Amino acid sequence: MDASPNLTPLMDMKPCKKLNLNELLVNKMAKIVERLVGNGNGILINFILGQDIRDVEADENDIEQLILNIAIKARHEIKKGGNLIISTKNVSVNHAKERNASQIGAGFLCEHFIFL
Secondary structure (H helix, E strand, C coil): CCCHHHHHHHHCCCCCEEECHHHHHHHHHHHHHHHHHCCCCCEEEEEEECCCCCCEEECHHHHHHHHHHHHHHHHHHCCCCEEEEEEEEEEECCCHHHHHHCECCCCCECCEEEEC
């Protein structure tokens, strides 16, 4: 399942605030995703949360919408039961070649990411 079409709205310039994705997943999104996806249809939902996750600057509504879109697509794709795993981890790009691949538009170069 390709979630890349969901990334385009995240690139829009919106007011952002610091978010901890683990806290967002545990405190808010886990119950919503479980109700949306796990209603007796054989889908097991697992949250695997990385340790010491860095905060991200993002629009909370966009992140919530991204997670819900992934969950809805999983519900439609996993028709005979299966696993939906939502995980987080810190990722750093340290190699020059990989740094060039991580360029996000003119003037933006990211070295540290949160993998969701």
